[in-house]
Amino acid sequence: xxxxxxxxxxxxxxxxxxxxxxxxxxxxxxxxxxxxxxxxxxxxxxxxxxxxxxxxxxxxxxxxxxxxxxxxxxxxxxxxxxxxxxxxxxxxxxxxxxxxxxxxxxxxxxxxxxxxxxxxxxxxxxxxxxxxxxxxxxxxxxxxxxxxxxxxxxxxxxxxxxxxxxxxxxxxxxxxxxxxxxxxxxxxxxxxxxxxxxxxxxxxxxxxxxxxxxxxxxxxxxxxxxxxxxxxxxxxxxxxxxxxxxxxxxxxxxxxxxxxxxxxxxxxxxxxxxxxxxxxxxxxxxxxxxxxxxxxxxxxxxxxxxxxxxxxxxxxxxxxxxxxxxxxxxxxxxxxxxxxxxxxxxxxxxxxxxxxxxxxxxxxxxxxxxxxxxxxxxxxxxxxxxxxxxxxxxxxxxxxxxxxxxxxxxxxxxxxxxxxxxxxxxxxxxxxxxxxxxxxxxxxxxxxxxxxxx
Amino acid sequence: xxxxxxxxxxxxxxxxxxxxxxxxxxxxxxxxxxxxxxxxxxxxxxxxxxxxxxxxxxxxxxxxxxxxxxxxxxxxxxxxxxxxxxxxxxxxxxxxxxxxxxxxxxxxxxxxxxxxxxxxxxxxxxxxxxxxxxxxxxxxxxxxxxxxxxxxxxxxxxxxxxxxxxxxxxxxxxxxxxxxxxxxxxxxxxxxxxxx
Ligand code: SF4
Numbered sequence: 001x002x003x004x005x006x007x008x009x010x011x012x013x014x015x016x017x018x019x020x021x022x023x024x025x026x027x028x029x030x031x032x033x034x035x036x037x038x039x040x041x042x043x044x045x046x047x048x049x050x051x052x053x054x055x056x057x058x059x060x061x062x063x064x065x066x067x068x069x070x071x072x073x074x075x076x077x078x079x080x081x082x083x084x085x086x087x088x089x090x091x092x093x094x095x096x097x098x099x100x101x102x103x104x105x106x107x108x109x110x111x112x113x114x115x116x117x118x119x120x121x122x123x124x125x126x127x128x129x130x131x132x133x134x135x136x137x138x139x140x141x142x143x144x145x146x147x148x149x150x151x152x153x154x155x156x157x158x159x160x161x162x163x164x165x166x167x168x169x170x171x172x173x174x175x176x177x178x179x180x181x182x183x184x185x186x187x188x189x190x191x192x193x194x195x196x197x198x199x200x201x202x203x204x205x206x207x208x209x210x211x212x213x214x215x216x217x218x219x220x221x222x223x224x225x226x227x228x229x230x231x232x233x234x235x236x237x238x239x240x241x242x243x244x245x246x247x248x249x250x251x252x253x254x255x256x257x258x259x260x261x262x263x264x265x266x267x268x269x270x271x272x273x274x275x276x277x278x279x280x281x282x283x284x285x286x287x288x289x290x291x292x293x294x295x296x297x298x299x300x301x302x303x304x305x306x307x308x309x310x311x312x313x314x315x316x317x318x319x320x321x322x323x324x325x326x327x328x329x330x331x332x333x334x335x336x337x338x339x340x341x342x343x344x345x346x347x348x349x350x351x352x353x354x355x356x357x358x359x360x361x362x363x364x365x366x367x368x369x370x371x372x373x374x375x376x377x378x379x380x381x382x383x384x385x386x387x388x389x390x391x392x393x394x395x396x397x398x399x400x401x402x403x404x405x406x407x408x409x410x411x412x413x414x415x416x417x418x419x420x421x422x423x424x425x426x427x428x429x430x431x432x433x434x435x436x437x438x439x440x441x442x443x444x445x446x447x448x449x450x451x452x453x454x
Numbered sequence: 455x456x457x458x459x460x461x462x463x464x465x466x467x468x469x470x471x472x473x474x475x476x477x478x479x480x481x482x483x484x485x486x487x488x489x490x491x492x493x494x495x496x497x498x499x500x501x502x503x504x505x506x507x508x509x510x511x512x513x514x515x516x517x518x519x520x521x522x523x524x525x526x527x528x529x530x531x532x533x534x535x536x537x538x539x540x541x542x543x544x545x546x547x548x549x550x551x552x553x554x555x556x557x558x559x560x561x562x563x564x565x566x567x568x569x570x571x572x573x574x575x576x577x578x579x580x581x582x583x584x585x586x587x588x589x590x591x592x593x594x595x596x597x598x599x600x601x602x603x604x605x606x607x608x609x610x611x612x613x614x615x616x617x618x619x620x621x622x623x624x625x626x627x628x629x630x631x632x633x634x635x636x637x638x639x640x641x642x643x644x645x646x647x648x649x650x
Contacts, residue, residue: 065463169632184637222586247607273616291469
């Protein structure tokens, strides 16, 4: 596994793209800020959302059972999957038993996590991702690079080339409206011909047994209102206790995600359509283990809005793929490293500790504090790379020795003012995309003394 | 061998001392708009929709304008607020609605905060129509505009529906370079008619 830093290096090589990626995401962050400001009770909503999720996580087994009973009563078939393999088996067997070979799917990070598409494709099932961004990355044989905007890393020219090749649009077409129109026509046929629809679940309501799916495109609704079979796949953490809790979450989700006041469609499904089937697959796949980790269980409250990705200075400048984890960005680093610290050991360090993620998270997950904790765990478990370990030892010693600190400070000032080439020579990697800040001639302490202070 | 269900529930139960805490009481100061209807129409426009106002008698004329401006040929009317009589006869299949240019449907209520209209299967023949139609008109009674989502879910608490959806504006996407495109998979336009 390559480290986050190595992967990020590849991403920043294309300077134009990296800059554009950074700016597009920052624009979304700004939109989020301005709509959040129009809601005077924003902070109260966040506090309420955090409390509801905390309650949910603490009472998950009971809530799951209640949800199951109520969903069954409404006519849904409820399945349980301990891991990804079980999830894929269940979905495949539902499809197989009905002879389904054409499936439309709307966005679900869970099915991505489980690797459902390749599993079904191997069994001769055509799975078409119907969210435009997901369809784009699917046609490119790539995973999504963002949890809300799967194709955020691509430029319009790349989509134009892809559509010319795959959908037969005229070569050189780059206008987003016309490209979207081409995708609309292509996917309309897929919707009308589908034999089953698979969706994720944004919220599952324990007290009613209903599920809620949010989209802007309307793809989840087309995918579930036409074919006779709907399979909804949800992680165990998607529950909320009450219907009224949705008021809190629907007010937060889209505003945090894209700066919209609500998604275009917030669809509530209580049981199957008349004459159709609804299967709900409840998946654990490592979530109960995360829940057992007191320090990190808060991360199960995530509603996948993507706000922490959009605001993260590291994500914006390194791109989703640099994380090598299904979910990138701050929340992906927490989930990845908490689940498999050895595999994702560079992720807790893909963070500047600026805390911006924690500030924007609608459910108030202490993301940067969790990343800090994960670093601590890596150190105490001895899993840290030797380079990082020696560097931390040196820094820790320096910070504990005022004299050494002072000496190093003046050496650094001397080098940066007089011999900047030496620094460049010694640390080429660091300087590849950075420059030294301008250093003052005298240290803070010296300046204080000049002022006659202590 | 234990089923996956038992394994999951057991490991969840093992992993925490005990179920804890009371259900948090959500007491959010509700939004109270001086003029919720005006707020609603601004919100609808901001999400790419249009909002018209008129009396019950003006309904046909108002919707006629939409039919004209969208050049819709195949228009389908669902049961609208205040309509008596049964719903439209069942259709052959949801797919058969694919050719509908404009669907006129009834919304139960509208939300000033975000321009959303609640539509449920109680007054629809096939919900697919809402998404297959090229253009959508939703008719809501003026008195059914609520302030915010808290009030909206209060209304839904006692509602009985198999399927219901908040629709806020036409279908849209920004998946190509963040450029907003109206008319992703669903309707290319949404007009809300508020009726007094
Ligand atoms: S951790 Fe918070 S900010 Fe990040 S995606 Fe989840 S809910 Fe959104």
